[in-house]
Every structure is written in C-alpha cells, then in structure tokens.
Amino acid sequence: MDLEIQTDTTKNPVVLTLRGNLVAGIGAQLSQALSTISSQQVIFDLADITIINSSGIGEWAEFLQEHMTGKRFWFRRCTPNIVDTINLLPSFLAHGNVESMFVDFQCNKCSSEVRVEVNVLRDVTPAGEMRRKLNCDNCKKVMNTLFPEDDLFSFLSQK
Secondary structure, eight states, X not given: OOOEEEEETTSSSEEEEXXXXXXXXXXXXXXXXXXXXXXXXXXXXXXXXXXXXHHHHHHHHHHHHHHSTTXXXXXXXXXXXXXXXXXXXXXXXXXXXEOEEEEEEEETXXXXXXXXXXXXXXXXXXXXXXXXXXXXXXXXXXXXXXXXXXXXXXXXXGO
C-alpha cells in the first residue's frame, strides 16, 4: 500500500492524516501535500501507518528538516511502532512534539490487555511517568503499562 495523505485545512492547526507505509518515495508525496498548506502549524495523524522502513525514515527526517523548519508541528495518535522509532531515532521527531500515542496496558490480576490513546501533555509528566491511572474493565484493578514507562516515554528526555 502506498502512502495516502488526507489534508484537513478547516482546522487550525491543519491536520494531515497519513495512511499506509512510510517507505521509499514518500518525500515527494509529503512535500506536495504540504505545498498546498499556508498554515505554520501542522498536526500529523499517524494512527494508520502500517509499515516503516529505513528508506522511509530517512525521507521523513529529510522532509521535516527541509519543510517544517520554522513551523510548529505535533504527532497525533502515534502507534507503538512509531513511538519505538521516535525513541530510537530522535531525527524522526525533529523539533516536533508527540501530542498523543497509543499505549498498551495490562492488568496484573486478570491479565486483561487494552490499548488506549494517551494525551502526552495531559497524562504524562515531563519525567515520563503516567499521571492517569487506568482501571481494568473486568476486575476493576489498576492496570500497568505493558512496557516500562521510562522506555515508552524516553523521547521526552531527548527534548
């Protein structure tokens, strides 16, 4: 699947919803989509990115460096693979910020798991600790993140 870009200019900041794969060839598509936008603030909705490879990461980082300098931008609804990439390669984030991300939680009592969208600014401290507690729907006990919070949110300390 190629990358599909949907632009919503009725909102401020403008929202670019990306669907598909971040692979070789995305740089031109992203540049073309951004060329129609005059806003200095952009949100990239990344919930529907399915595959990321090294060529796509390189083109993404180059795109951000060339076209987003001087603009404010955020990443919304980042999937675990996007967050892993951000944590490993800070250039994927550039000078943008993660607005929200999906986090996997697990109940220690009944082993139930759930994926929840977390608003990073509201629900996570600058030190990378969850402010918000989630209760299990099955047994009502407090759930924990499936992976250690300091690993999940390590990108916060890279800023």
